[in-house]
Amino acid sequence: MANLLEQLLNALALAGLLFLVSAGLSLVFGILRVVNFAHGVFYMIGAYLGFTTVALTGWFWPALVVVPPVVGLLGALLESSTLRFIYRRPPIYQLLLTFGLALILEESVRVLYGPTAKGVEPPPLLQGAIDLGGLLYPRYRLFLVVLGCTVGVAVWLFLKATRAGLVIRAVAQNSEMADCLGADVARVRTLVFGAACALAGLGGVAAAPMTTAYLGMGISVI
Numbered sequence: 001m002a003n004l005l006e007q008l009l010n011a012l013a014l015a016g017l018l019f020l021v022s023a024g025l026s027l028v029f030g031i032l033r034v035v036n037f038a039h040g041v042f043y044m045i046g047a048y049l050g051f052t053t054v055a056l057t058g059w060f061w062p063a064l065v066v067v068p069p070v071v072g073l074l075g076a077l078l079e080s081s082t083l084r085f086i087y088r089r090p091p092i093y094q095l096l097l098t099f100g101l102a103l104i105l106e107e108s109v110r111v112l113y114g115p116t117a118k119g120v121e122p123p124p125l126l127q128g129a130i131d132l133g134g135l136l137y138p139r140y141r142l143f144l145v146v147l148g149c150t151v152g153v154a155v156w157l158f159l160k161a162t163r164a165g166l167v168i169r170a171v172a173q174n175s176e177m178a179d180c181l182g183a184d185v186a187r188v189r190t191l192v193f194g195a196a197c198a199l200a201g202l203g204g205v206a207a208a209p210m211t212t213a214y215l216g217m218g219i220s221v222i
Contacts, residue, residue: 047204047214049205076193084189
């Protein structure tokens, strides 16, 4: 029974981590109609920036707050300077562009950080294990379950219960009609792409204490 519970919790922890990545990937594909090959690299960048933030501040929690907006801003800048101009092109253009961006970004990380993996210590509050009826289970993995559920509910509420979410869904369903009704479609696309990259960055920060930050982690998670 303890082994079954452990496997269940491991699956939930991994699902929480993968949700942070897949939610952004789904947003980009559902609204921008782009298969973003570079999405996993933003996850990797989040992990490395998380390592940098912890190294500079000595604390893990600031990384969860600071890194996602930074990664989101990077994604928004790349969307507005590259992807924005090829939405009406055949999908092969988008695939080649995002694949090229992935190669450039990953090589940039290699130059900045080197080829070795970077370990990140979980915060003291989440170190060690907790006793679950005879099963000692890592606190940090339970945190990943809670984080994934919290972000999932927050994203759902944002899309379903806010005016901004309504505009995003309108653009996803019919961008030309949304544009005629006054929605700034280009801005919505940029914000959605940035938000998707921010979610990937958050996933990278959360993954770093469990998997370390290493080159190629973006490909493995995708």
